[in-house]
Amino acid sequence: MSSDVLFLQIFPYVAVTIMVVMGIYRNVNDRFTYSSLSSQFLENGKLFWGSVPFHYGIITVLVGHLIGFLIPTGVKAWNGVPVRLYVLEITALAFGLMALIGLVTLAIRRLSDPRVQVVSTGMDFVLLLLLLVQTVTGLWTAVFYRWGSGWYVQAAVPYLYSLFAFKPQIGYVAGLPLVTKIHIINFWALCAIFPFTRLVHLVSLPFTYVTRPYQRVIWYRRDTNRPAPNPGTLPSVSQGAGVPTGLGHSDFYGRMTNTGWQGAIHKDAAV
Amino acid sequence: MDVRAQMSMVFHMDKCLGCHTCSIACKNICTDRKGAEYMWWNNVETKPGTGYPTLWEDQDKYHGGWTLKNGQPRLRATDKVRGFTNIFFQPYLPQLDDYYEPWTYRYEDLFDSPEGDDQPIARPVSMVTGQNIDTIEAGPNWDDDMGGTPVYAENDPNLRGLSPQEREELFEFQRLAFFYLPRICNHCLNPGCVGACPAGAIYKRGEDGIVLISQDKCRGWRFCVSGCPYKKAYYNWNTGKSEKCILCYPRLESGQPPACFHSCVGRIRYLGVVLYDADRIEEAIKAPQGDLVEAQRRIILDPHDPQVIAAARASGVPDDWIDSAQRSPVYRFVKKWRMALPLHAEFRTLPMLFYVPPMLPVIAKIEGGTYEVSDGDIFGSLEQMRLPVRYLASLLSAGNEELVRESMRKQYAVRFYMRAVKVGDVDKGRAEQILKAAGLTAEEAQEIFYLSSLVMYNERFVIPPYSREYNIEVAELGDVGHRTAPQTHKGETGIGFRKPARRGA
Numbered sequence: 159m160s161s162d163v164l165f166l167q168i169f170p171y172v173a174v175t176i177m178v179v180m181g182i183y184r185n186v187n188d189r190f191t192y193s194s195l196s197s198q199f200l201e202n203g204k205l206f207w208g209s210v211p212f213h214y215g216i217i218t219v220l221v222g223h224l225i226g227f228l229i230p231t232g233v234k235a236w237n238g239v240p241v242r243l244y245v246l247e248i249t250a251l252a253f254g255l256m257a258l259i260g261l262v263t264l265a266i267r268r269l270s271d272p273r274v275q276v277v278s279t280g281m282d283f284v285l286l287l288l289l290l291v292q293t294v295t296g297l298w299t300a301v302f303y304r305w306g307s308g309w310y311v312q313a314a315v316p317y318l319y320s321l322f323a324f325k326p327q328i329g330y331v332a333g334l335p336l337v338t339k340i341h342i343i344n345f346w347a348l349c350a351i352f353p354f355t356r357l358v359h360l361v362s363l364p365f366t367y368v369t370r371p372y373q374r375v376i377w378y379r380r381d382t383n384r385p386a387p388n389p390g391t392l393p394s395v396s397q398g399a400g401v402p403t404g405l406g407h408s409d410f411y412g413r414m415t416n417t418g419w420q421g422a423i424h425k426d427a428a429v
Numbered sequence: 430m431d432v433r434a435q436m437s438m439v440f441h442m443d444k445c446l447g448c449h450t451c452s453i454a455c456k457n458i459c460t461d462r463k464g465a466e467y468m469w470w471n472n473v474e475t476k477p478g479t480g481y482p483t484l485w486e487d488q489d490k491y492h493g494g495w496t497l498k499n500g501q502p503r504l505r506a507t508d509k510v511r512g513f514t515n516i517f518f519q520p521y522l523p524q525l526d527d528y529y530e531p532w533t534y535r536y537e538d539l540f541d542s543p544e545g546d547d548q549p550i551a552r553p554v555s556m557v558t559g560q561n562i563d564t565i566e567a568g569p570n571w572d573d574d575m576g577g578t579p580v581y582a583e584n585d586p587n588l589r590g591l592s593p594q595e596r597e598e599l600f601e602f603q604r605l606a607f608f609y610l611p612r613i614c615n616h617c618l619n620p621g622c623v624g625a626c627p628a629g630a631i632y633k634r635g636e637d638g639i640v641l642i643s644q645d646k647c648r649g650w651r652f653c654v655s656g657c658p659y660k661k662a663y664y665n666w667n668t669g670k671s672e673k674c675i676l677c678y679p680r681l682e683s684g685q686p687p688a689c690f691h692s693c694v695g696r697i698r699y700l701g702v703v704l705y706d707a708d709r710i711e712e713a714i715k716a717p718q719g720d721l722v723e724a725q726r727r728i729i730l731d732p733h734d735p736q737v738i739a740a741a742r743a744s745g746v747p748d749d750w751i752d753s754a755q756r757s758p759v760y761r762f763v764k765k766w767r768m769a770l771p772l773h774a775e776f777r778t779l780p781m782l783f784y785v786p787p788m789l790p791v792i793a794k795i796e797g798g799t800y801e802v803s804d805g806d807i808f809g810s811l812e813q814m815r816l817p818v819r820y821l822a823s824l825l826s827a828g829n830e831e832l833v834r835e836s837m838r839k840q841y842a843v844r845f846y847m848r849a850v851k852v853g854d855v856d857k858g859r860a861e862q863i864l865k866a867a868g869l870t871a872e873e874a875q876e877i878f879y880l881s882s883l884v885m886y887n888e889r890f891v892i893p894p895y896s897r898e899y900n901i902e903v904a905e906l907g908d909v910g911h912r913t914a915p916q917t918h919k920g921e922t923g924i925g926f927r928k929p930a931r932r933g934a
Contacts, residue, residue, distance in 0.1 A: 191933025193649035193669035198518065200525055200557070200666055206518050213517040272558045273525070277666060281934040355934055362648050364627030367512050372504075372624035377635030 165343045166328045170321055173350035180353035181361070194359045200273040208267055212260025216289075218253040219296070223310075227318060230311035237308050246307050251300050258293045265290065285355045288348050295341035303335055314342065431707040432730060432741040434750050434893075435618065435638035435781050436676060436700065437759040438690075439769045440611055441881060442787040443840065444697040447609040449473050449570065451689035451698075455613075458677070458688050464667025466531035466556045469569055470674040471689040474610045476824070477585040477599070477816075478572045482527040485660040486586040486773065492521040494621050494658030494776030495714065502714045502777060504624050506655035512627045521655045525666070529567035531556040557666070576607020587823040595817050606815035608787040610824075611697070613689060614661040614674035615772065615780030616640050618705065618728075619714050622673065625656025630671075637702075637895075638781065639676045644930065647671055658776035668932050682897050686890035699880075701757030701891040702750055703764075703781070704730045704741055714777050721774040721827045729764050732757070753893035758880055759783065766869075766877060768836045770825040786821050786833055788840045811837050835868075839877070842867035846874045 184191065198205050226233045237243040265286050268278050300306050317330035331342060352358070455471035474480045484490055492505040506521050534551035542549035553562045572581035577600055588596055598604055616633075620640050623631045630646035631653055633639070642653070642662070649669040653662035662673045677687035685691065690698040709728040716724035730737045732754035741751050754760065762769040762785060769783035811818075811834065818830045818837075826832040842864045849860035864874055880888070 188933070189645040190668075190670075190930055193647065193933055195669040195933065196649050196651060196664075197666070198522055198651065199654075199664045202522070202524050209517045272560060276558055277932075279934050358933070359648060362628065364512070364516075364629070364648065364650065366629055367627040368509050370629055373619065374623050374626075374629060374632040375635045376632045 162328055162332050165346075166317075166331060166339070167321075167326045169343065170326075170346045170349075173346040177349045177352045181358070184353050184358065185361075192358055192362055193356075195277070195356045197274050197277050200277065201267060201271045204263060204267040204271070208260050208263035210260065211256040212264060215253045215255070215257030215260055216293075219250060219257060222250055222253075222307075226307065226311050227315055230315045233307065233311045237305075243305065243308065247300070247305065250307065251297070254293065254297050254300060258297060261286070261289055261293055281351070281355050284351065285357065288344060288351065292341065292344050292348065295337050295344065299335070299338045299341060303338065317342075430737075430740040430744075432704050432737065432744040432746055433638065433707045434636065434702045434741075434746050434754065435705055436616065436681065437638075437703045437757070437763070438613075438616075438782040439699040439759050439762045439785065440782065441697040441699070441762075441785040442608060442610065443785060444695045444881070445473070445609040445611055445787075446695045447473055447475070447574070448694050450692050450694050451611060452569070454688040454692035455674075459675070460672075462665075462667075464665040465663070465672065467525060467528045468663040468665075468672065470661070470663075470672075471611065471613045473570065474612065475570075475573055475576050475581075475607050476610045477576055477582040477588060477607060477820070479581050479584050480572075480610075481569070482523050482660050483567075484584065484586060485523075485658075488658060488776070490521075491523060491655065491658070491660065493656060493660065494773075494778055495619065495624075496777070497715060500715060502619070502711075504621060504656055506621075507625050507652050512625075512652065516627065516650055519651055519655055522651055522664075523654065523660060525557070526567070529569065529571065530562070532562055532565060532568075574607065577602075577605040582607070587820055590819055590823050590828070591817060595819070599815075599817065599820070604815050608816075610772075610784075611689075612659065612661070612772070613687075613782065614640065614676070615659060615778065615782040616674075616676060617781060618707075618710055618779035619777065621656035621658055621776070621778050622653035622662045625652035626650070627652055631662075634678075637678075637681070639678050639681075640673070641675055641678070642671055642673055644668075644670050644672075658773065658778065659780070668930055670930075681892055682895040684892055684894070686892065690890060696884075696889065699758040699762065699889050701759040702754040702893055703757055703760050704732050704737060704746065704751070704754050706730055710779065713779060718775055718827050719829045721777065722770060722829060722832055725771060725774065725779055726764055726767070729760070731764070732760060747893075747896070750893045753891055756888075756891045758884070758889060758891060761876070761880065766839060766873065767832075768839050768877070770832060770836060772825060773827070774825075775827040784825055785840070786825055786836050788837055788844075811841060838867040839869055842869055843874045843877045843881070846871070847878050 198209075236246065268274050268282065268286065303309075313330045313334060317328065320327040320330070331339065334342075348357075352360075451471050452469055452473055456469065459470055460466070460468040469481060472481050480486065485493075488494060488505060494505060495502045496505055497503070506519075507515065532553045532555055534553055536551050538549050539551055553565055554560065555562050572578070575581040583600065588599070591599070599606075616639055618638070620631070620633065622642075623633060623640060626642075626647075627650045628646055628648045630643045630648070632641060632643070634641060647670045649664070649671065651664050651671060653671050653673070654660070654664050656662075657673075662671050664671050677685075677689075680687055680691075686698075686700050690700055706728045713721075713724040713728045730741075732738070732741075732751060738751055742748070759769075763783050769785045771780045771783050774780070814837075818833050819828075821833045822828050822830040842860075845855060846860045846864050846869075849855050849857045861871070864871065869877070
């Protein structure tokens with residue numbers, strides 16, 4: 159078995175299996191450990207110059223890869239005009255450099271600041287190293303193996319499709335330069351360590367914030383038409399009169415949520 | 430009318446002796462953990478002073494709370510857009526050093542040091558890094574009793590509204606005055622922390638209005654810390670989760686007051702249910718600044734009013750809670766007697782912790798170079814307050830000086846009247862005159878006197894039955910109940926957790 163088969167064909171399946179199985183296990187079993195694990199509270203100055211360029215850089219590049227993967231024909235069509243190709247390549251390179259600068263700053267910060275060291279785990283350094291490898295090999299490819307955006311959709315995307323179709327054809331990428339191969343293999347490595355690192359904060363991005371009302375009220379009782387538990391000394395209570403069941407959504411405590419003043423704080427009680 | 434019950438609080442500042450017993454009770458129960466050492470869910474500040482964290486009232490610095498923009502309430506620190514663009518770095522997040530770096534001492538050195546010529550000492554070490562601290566530069570209550578000092582008191586943001594002359598007089602040595610401001614989470618009706626939380630982990634409990642952070646849902650985005658203008662949401666740097674005062678809800682649910690209330694030596698704290706109209710929260714938030722306190726009082730409902738009782742029942746408030754609201758000391762101080770005022774109403778969070786403004790250290794004058802508390806009358810007069818009304822108004826009534834005066838007049842009238850009744854060395858007729866001018870009847874004065882000075886435990890803390898058996902049943906039968914309901918795992922791991930609260934990777 160050649161090393162290509164091992165790293166480009168078998169390893170991806172192992173890595174994604176680990177990511178999915180362990181990701182679900184952690185999500186179900188250990189929700190408390192999901193956090194951005196921010197250390198801004200302990201160190202503020204260097205974080206700005208690290209975290210901001212890194213995140214904006216890496217997210218843009220990642221989204222770029224994703225677009226290439228989802229609509230390869232669109233990318234091909236875009237790159238059909240040289241000027242557009244240059245714009246795409248230069249933009250991608252700039253964001254990649256931003257990510258690298260941020261990452262290096264973050265690494266230096268984590269290694270040098272005594273307060274940040276206290277909240278650093280071994281896994282944090284493993285993750286930093288892998289991200290560094292990923293960024294450097296990506297930039298290397300972009301700089302030395304010209305028009306990566308073009309052959310990414312010709313080589314890597316079909317390779318990924320073949321993996322997803324469970325008909326792996328590593329021929330698409332077997333001939334790529336070593337640095338680029340490392341870039342691909344390292345991606346699978348990042349998938350594999352995903353559920354064991356702080357990367358899990360990626361799957362808890364707070365998109366619901368956009369639509370939810372600012373205020374949030376959770377009830378034990380308003381979700382039911384059952385009578386009040388303690389009628390007390392006063393005459394009996396028409397508990398839940400006009401309060402329909404099943405409005406709002408249940409919290410993990412099984413209690414019902416209510417909307418706030420930005421929506422209508424009284425809606426699910428009065429409608 | 431959507432009537433809801435709120436566990437509310439009154440702190441009688443005139444009675445606070447600044448002993449910090451409340452802080453210690455809280456610290457021992459709630460924040461004596463790694464990552465929480467720096468937190469004081471309950472703290473007692475000296476005013477005038479800069480407080481904890483330093484200058485927390487200065488929202489030009491911290492951007493906490495809400496403002497009105499085109500008549501609509503907006504969070505100063507975040508919104509639906511900035512909640513994402515600022516998520517990688519938060520511009521207004523207070524730093525550890527804005528609170529202080531917690532420390533302990535190497536006590537073991539006192540025992541383990543090798544024999545030598547010098548006496549061993551216990552050096553201070555950081556409880557964050559474990560490294561030696563050469564000079565401790567800040568700590569809990571670092572400015573304790575420092576009223577009148579240039580570094581601390583003079584930087585109090587509440588002094589900004591004072592004229593140069595008032596400021597000068599305030600810091601005149603003979604006129605020096607300070608008082609204590611005990612602070613816990615206000616469990617607001619319009620909490621900034623809830624509004625700012627991107628993860629939706631913070632919520633207000635419908636039944637009693639306690640604001641809680643779900644530790645399993647918190648993702649450590651830290652917007653609550655910025656969003657709360659009182660800086661009463663704290664980031665645990667160890668677990669990567671935010672935490673805040675839980676009003677000792679496990680104690681409340683078993684019929685006991687929170688630890689800080691229970692332990693209060695000066696008996697300054699009152700706890701009780703108030704009913705309010707949730708339909709009118711928005712109206713109260715949008716009131717003009719000078720009217721904010723009155724707007725908040727308006728949405729607090731009279732629990733004796735038959736209409737309110739009917740509406741409360743329709744809204745699902747249990748009868749024993751209505752009964753509890755009728756006996757609430759908070760309702761009387763806030764609404765009936767109009768003596769207690771919310772802290773910094775201008776932050777527009779509708780805080781449900783109210784303060785009776787301090788009077789005793791305040792009234793005095795200088796006569797012929799000597800400090801004179803009496804003015805023929807036994808207690809001096811409001812015109813001679815050592816702290817300008819404007820200062821207290823900045824703190825307690827969003828700048829509305831008349832509300833502070835009203836409360837002061839009542840306290841003063843009760844004192845004068847009770848002096849006439851109990852001691853008899855002041856003119857009873859004049860006492861009744863003063864009482865009338867303050868808008869009180871003799872019965873009310875007796876009631877205020879009783880609730881301020883003689884009242885016992887069960888009348889200071891009026892806690893309704895929580896019907897835990899019902900709530901546990903709901904939680905356990907919930908759709909995901911068997912998996913996540915904390916009650917089912919309480920015996921194994923402590924409150925609310927299935928596993929030890931360990932930092933993730």
